[in-house]
Amino acid sequence: MVSAEILERLSATLASRREADPSTSYVAKLFHKGQEAILKKVGEEALETILAAKDGDRRHLVSEVADLWFHTMVLLANEGLSAEDVLAELARREGISGIDEKASRPVKD
Numbered sequence: 001m002v003s004a005e006i007l008e009r010l011s012a013t014l015a016s017r018r019e020a021d022p023s024t025s026y027v028a029k030l031f032h033k034g035q036e037a038i039l040k041k042v043g044e045e046a047l048e049t050i051l052a053a054k055d056g057d058r059r060h061l062v063s064e065v066a067d068l069w070f071h072t073m074v075l076l077a078n079e080g081l082s083a084e085d086v087l088a089e090l091a092r093r094e095g096i097s098g099i100d101e102k103a104s105r106p107v108k109d
């Protein structure tokens with residue numbers, strides 16, 4: 001079984017690409033293009049994920065979610081963050097019902 005360690009290894013690879021040659025690395029090329037280009041890819045992959053979910057092909061859906069996760073990880077790496085930061089946030093939320101959490105928010109005027 002594949003474990004979440006793949007996310008940590010991928011995060012390390014992404015961080016190492018900050019100094020890599022854009023002509024030999026897709027990730028280095030995205031870093032070189034900057035945040036706008038990365039956000040555009042995240043948006044495209046989110047849309048492709050929605051379309052894949054609607055077409056009912058489960059393997060296609062998994063492939064598109066992998067593209068989405070990968071590009072959101074590039075986005076995090078571009079901000080000096082990693083999958084570990086997101087995993088820590090999910091761990092912090094573990095066991096807290098979304099309904100209870102929402103009800104505990106301060107009331108806005």
Ligand SMILES: N=c1c2ncn([C@@H]3O[C@H](COP(=O)(O)OP(=O)(O)OP(=O)(O)O)[C@@H](O)[C@H]3O)c2ncn1[C@@H]1O[C@H](COP(=O)(O)O)[C@@H](O)[C@H]1O
Binds near residue numbers: 017025027041067
């Ligand atoms: N997981 C991935 C991964 N998933 C998707 N992609 C690439 O993401 C790109 C965008 O996918 P699209 O389907 O949108 O293709 P496209 O429309 O041609 O893309 P654009 O040219 O428009 O950006 C493709 O080139 C995919 O190959 C990935 N590229 C790299 N990785 C990982 O990142 C590591 C570092 O990659 P490099 O920096 O290229 O060495 C690799 O070893 C892998 O572990």
